[in-house]
Amino acid sequence: MFHRLLNLPGNKSCFLFGARGTGKSTLLRATLPPASTVVFNLLEADTEDRLARDPRALEREVLALPPTLTHVVVDEVQKLPRLLDAVHNLIETHRVPQRFILTGSSARKLKAGGANLLAGRASLRHLFPLQRRELGDAYDEDRALRFGGLPAVWNATTDDERADFLRAYAHGYLREEIQAEQVVRNLEPFRRFLEVAAQNDGKILNHARIAREVGSDPKTIQAWYQVLEDTLLGFHVDGFHSSVRKQLRQAPKFYLFDTGVTRALSRMLQVPPQPGTSYFGDLFESRVMTELFARNAYEQLDWRFSYLRTKAGLEVDLVLQRPGRPLALVEIKSTAQIREDHAAPLRALLPDVPDAEAFLLSRDPHPQRLGPILALPWWEGLLAL
Secondary structure: OOOOOOOOOOOOEEEEEOOOOOOHHHHHHHHOOHHHEEEEEOOOHHHHHHHHHOOHHHHHHHHOOOOOOOEEEEEOHHHOOOHHHHHHHHHHOOOOOOEEEEEEOOOHHHHHOOOOOHHHOEEEEEOOOOOHHHHHHHOOHHHHHHHOOOHHHHHOOOHHHHHHHHHHHHHHHHHHHHHOOOOOOOHHHHHHHHHHHHHOOOOEOOHHHHHHHHOOOHHHHHHHHHHHHHOOOEEEEEEOOOOHHHHHOOOOEEEEOOHHHHHHHOOOOOOOOOOOOHHHHHHHHHHHHHHHHHHHHHOOOOOEEEEEEOOOOOEEEEEEEOOOOOOEEEEEOOOOOOOHHHHHHHHHHHHHOOOOEEEEEEOOOOOEEEOOEEEEEHHHHHHHO
């Protein structure tokens, strides 16, 4: 059992979103007192069928609860978005004393159907795979890059078990999130898209090129990337520009949420990433980015993420807009020994970004000052940012 950094609101109902396997149910079992919690699990066929036929049954059953039951969990609420109307009525009209925890592994049906998101009466929380701070002394860099941070990976005892789990996870995503929900009409092109998307993890997207590789068209590829984001499998990072209009014209990057899932989707689980290779560097960058996204969500920092690429081809991995603080330019390097030339992109771009702070995050355990650039071990850099 790992201590999770995500804190649920103490006195308010909340949505708890997270990709399958991130540990939402485990977190709730560890956080909520079992004797005072009732669970409606929509992954149970009988429960889903009963509430699908009569969504108001949830309302009647909660109204019948004794006062000793103080928490109501609706697990995988995206399967029956109409239940949110019943929850809203219970909170607003009946003013029940219970606190609701509504979990979901996809926002797609909620967004598509214009679901009732309780008009601010419930907080929003996101759960990510395990972070370095959550793993503590159990953290192993090689394992994190090879197999990611899903709890089942860290509870497994062998690499074969970890690889088997990740293959099953990739297959289960296709079956449960895509096929069962009829997200796409033809599964085979989408299967090919997933492999190509994993191969392009963290790279600037060229929808036309990906469409040619998959045998589809650019608009469909854009829609499928939105499916990945809606099913919480990844996130877009836009190009930075001081003009929002010009920023929107730039192609985004897309990062999948977990390096283990990325390697499973790209069929690379049997290829150990070797330090010094571009493949290792790509995985390391993705790992650091997902840790930053998780920290932003857990601590509610309201950061805005983008990348910076000039017409001359200079690129900085990350631009962080931090409310009330200077802009942060961040370069991520997988090297275990920082050199002066690693800071060249930051040094070249800093004069064009007045008052920005510059950070170089790497596997080098020794902090260094390279003129205006602070080079830090990546785990210390997360805190310094």
